[in-house]
Amino acid sequence: MPCSHLYYNIPPAIAVVSTTPWDSYLIRRRIWTYPPNAIVGPTLFQIPAEEIFFFIVQTYNTSLLYLFASKPTFHPIYLCGEKLLHDARGVRLWRWLVALLLAVSIVAGAGLILSGGQGLYMGLIIVWAGPFILMLWTLSYQFIINLPLINTLFPILLPTVYFWIVDTLALRRGTWVIESGTKLGWHLWDGLEIELAFSRSGYRSELTNYREAFFFLVTNILIVFGLVAFDNALAILSTFPSLLPTVPPLPSPTQLVKALMVAPSQYDDERIIGLQQALERLRKKSRSFYLASGCFQGRLRIELILLYSFCRVADDLVDNASSVSEAKHWILKLTEYLDICYAKNLEKSRSRDLFIRGTFPASAQSALLLLPTTYLSPTPLYDLVKGFETDLEFSSACPFPMIDEQTLQVYGSRVAGTVAELCLELAFRHAEEPTTEQQQHDIVQAGGRMGIALQYVNIARDIAVDAKIGRVYLPTSWLKSEQTTPEDVLKNPLSPKVEILRQRLLDSAMRIYEDARGAIELLPANSRGPMRVAVESYVEIGRVLREPGYKLKAGRATVPKLRRLRVAWAALRKG
Numbered sequence: 001m002p003c004s005h006l007y008y009n010i011p012p013a014i015a016v017v018s019t020t021p022w023d024s025y026l027i028r029r030r031i032w033t034y035p036p037n038a039i040v041g042p043t044l045f046q047i048p049a050e051e052i053f054f055f056i057v058q059t060y061n062t063s064l065l066y067l068f069a070s071k072p073t074f075h076p077i078y079l080c081g082e083k084l085l086h087d088a089r090g091v092r093l094w095r096w097l098v099a100l101l102l103a104v105s106i107v108a109g110a111g112l113i114l115s116g117g118q119g120l121y122m123g124l125i126i127v128w129a130g131p132f133i134l135m136l137w138t139l140s141y142q143f144i145i146n147l148p149l150i151n152t153l154f155p156i157l158l159p160t161v162y163f164w165i166v167d168t169l170a171l172r173r174g175t176w177v178i179e180s181g182t183k184l185g186w187h188l189w190d191g192l193e194i195e196l197a198f199s200r201s202g203y204r205s206e207l208t209n210y211r212e213a214f215f216f217l218v219t220n221i222l223i224v225f226g227l228v229a230f231d232n233a234l235a236i237l238s239t240f241p242s243l244l245p246t247v248p249p250l251p252s253p254t255q256l257v258k259a260l261m262v263a264p265s266q267y268d269d270e271r272i273i274g275l276q277q278a279l280e281r282l283r284k285k286s287r288s289f290y291l292a293s294g295c296f297q298g299r300l301r302i303e304l305i306l307l308y309s310f311c312r313v314a315d316d317l318v319d320n321a322s323s324v325s326e327a328k329h330w331i332l333k334l335t336e337y338l339d340i341c342y343a344k345n346l347e348k349s350r351s352r353d354l355f356i357r358g359t360f361p362a363s364a365q366s367a368l369l370l371l372p373t374t375y376l377s378p379t380p381l382y383d384l385v386k387g388f389e390t391d392l393e394f395s396s397a398c399p400f401p402m403i404d405e406q407t408l409q410v411y412g413s414r415v416a417g418t419v420a421e422l423c424l425e426l427a428f429r430h431a432e433e434p435t436t437e438q439q440q441h442d443i444v445q446a447g448g449r450m451g452i453a454l455q456y457v458n459i460a461r462d463i464a465v466d467a468k469i470g471r472v473y474l475p476t477s478w479l480k481s482e483q484t485t486p487e488d489v490l491k492n493p494l495s496p497k498v499e500i501l502r503q504r505l506l507d508s509a510m511r512i513y514e515d516a517r518g519a520i521e522l523l524p525a526n527s528r529g530p531m532r533v534a535v536e537s538y539v540e541i542g543r544v545l546r547e548p549g550y551k552l553k554a555g556r557a558t559v560p561k562l563r564r565l566r567v568a569w570a571a572l573r574k575g
Contacts, residue, residue: 387414
């Protein structure tokens with residue numbers, strides 16, 4: 001994907017361009033020297049080819065670590081607008097403390113250079129790297145502070161310690177040298193000077209001082225802070241459509257810089273908070289789709305999470321109602337909400353926010369406010385609400401409405417097939433290559449069938465859980481064929497007869513899945529792999545249920561975390 005390619009190609013290019021003049025100066029001043037018998041021979045501005053190769057290797061290694069650590073991270077939730085910054089006083093305090101520390105360090109580094117002698121090398125490191133780190137901190141301090149430490153500290157420290165060890169070996173072997181008259185002589189350990197742990201050099205097998213250690217730490221901070229700034233800019237571009245209505249797949253450097261220059265006062269704090277709530281719902285309610293969401297990028301990922309959040313909130317409003325009358329009330333209000341969203345009457349459409357805030361619980365409001373109805377067809381959303389009505393029939397005069405498989409298919413189409421269709425609409429909206437109307441129609445039809453298959457898996461998994469609330473989704477006609485009744489399922493949802501029907505339902509799910517899965521390969525490239533992960537992660541639940549002796553947790557079969565990761569990796573590797 002284009003943005004990933006930036007990670008792979010731009011950081012090493014910047015590392016070579018920015019480090020070459022500095023390295024060349026150190027070598028010409030004989031602060032660093034390389035014994036002739038320790039290098040191959042070719043040089044660029046007196047820099048050995050091995051040293052230039054090191055620039056690239058270090059940058060690639062640190063960038064890859066950052067990529068692996070940050071891939072699942074949903075970056076928009078770490079933005080802070082004016083209100084959030086006001087509430088997070090610690091962020092503002094750290095902003096100025098670190099900026100002051102960096103500024104003082106740069107001045108002190110300049111002083112070491114002017115004084116010459118043993119502090120020259122350390123001063124050169126600080127004056128070379130300090131302004132860049134200060135600039136990146138000023139632009140992206142929110143992200144650097146708010147991101148999980150696994151995203152920032154881990155990709156800094158791990159390669160730093162690794163290079164400390166490797167460079168110690170190189171210095172002891174005399175592969176390169178920091179001249180003794182330019183270094184402070186402090187040692188991190190035998191063989192590694194602090195400057196080199198923060199830098200690199202060595203002629204004799206002597207104690208390397210803290211400057212070399214310092215060089216490695218500083219360069220890895222530069223790489224990670226640069227990548228954080230890149231993610232910060234992308235998060236701003238992706239999160240706030242009001243600031244930039246459309247975002248190209250590969251934003252230009254100018255767009256990235258402009259994004260970083262946007263004042264926090266222009267951020268939509270309510271949207272950020274809504275995204276935080278939406279991600280938390282996804283994390284708590286669906287581990288499979290939470291895992292899959294990390295494979296999507298940009299606005300497509302944001303809008304898919306918002307779509308899931310709406311579906312979850314709407315379902316909970318109905319399911320958690322204290323009575324049938326309250327559940328019907330919420331169905332009516334959800335229908336009215338959709339009427340307002342899709343009203344052609346401009347005045348009625350403008351009343352949407354007031355209606356939401358005055359009608360729905362505070363915990364549900366952000367999900368309704370942020371649903372991207374502008375890009376979604378109304379029919380699947382109305383059908384989804386009709387599916388909620390089916391759930392209410394379990395409390396009616398006919399308490400077991402799933403009379404046959406046809407009825408179950410209609411239900412699955414309404415509550416899951418519709419969601420699949422909506423997901424695909426968003427995928428087509430953010431496609432990086434065009435698809436014909438016929439292709440879109442065929443894929444959406446297959447997606448609707450795949451939604452039914454996944455709903456069957458969901459029902460097969462939750463037989464015991466549903467029985468606790470008086471619901472049996474297994475078709476009554478199937479139960480009769482096994483000489484049992486819905487009441488029997490309520491009494492003993494783990495009986496051998498129920499298990500036979502569970503497997504029959506899974507057989508149906510797998511047949512539909514096999515019939516529809518080919519359409520995934522017709523999806524746009526930027527959503528094909530992630531959508532495959534979403535489907536395969538959920539289907540894996542069905543595969544677990546088909547294994548002899550599967551284990552239940554809280555009445556449900558679950559897929560172990562490592563197995564989910566293997567499934568996701570295999571799905572992504574297919575391209």
